[in-house]
Amino acid sequence: MFRKSSKSWLIFFVALVIGSIGACGQALLIHHNLVDTYPYKIMSNPPAEFYAEIANVGFYFALISAISFGFLLGLKRFWLATLVPVVVCPLAFALIFRNGMILDERSCVIRMVKNFDDTKPEVVAQNFYFDAASYAVAGLIIGAICCFLLSRLTKEKILP
Secondary structure (H helix, E strand, O other), X not given: OOOOOHHHHHHHHHHHHHHHHHHHHHHHHHHHHXXXXXXXXXXXXXXXXXXXXXXXXXXXXXXXXHHHHHHHHHXXXXXXXXXXXXXXXXHHHHHHHHHHHHHOOOHHHHOOOOOOOOOOHHHHHHHHHHHHHHHHHHHHHHHHHHHHHHHHHHOOOOOO
């Protein structure tokens, strides 16, 4: 990649910007879900502050790791700079969520306790994982469409 023309670098950076914008949007949506929406905002076991902390840590870590992986893998193929960030960001959020649930010292006791609306923390976690996987699949589909359009507009080959 280092010996490619300036046109190839421009395509790479455009692809990376597209992937970064998508990953940023996903990170903002997931952060909003964990901080401002039901059931996370009103949970008592674990408390809403627990989910807000996961959202705050996850926003920066997932976004930075997704864009970094997109940059590194995009050096090999430009289209990976678009696809990788939008797939890695929600999956990194899910990993952070899982680690937060494991590391929470109250989680062993709390998993057996229902909240006031009969929701269990395990069900809430499963719903979060499903949402994260849905964001990753949607990012993959939209990113693939963007890669295809970018390759057609620039006449750059996706595969060698």
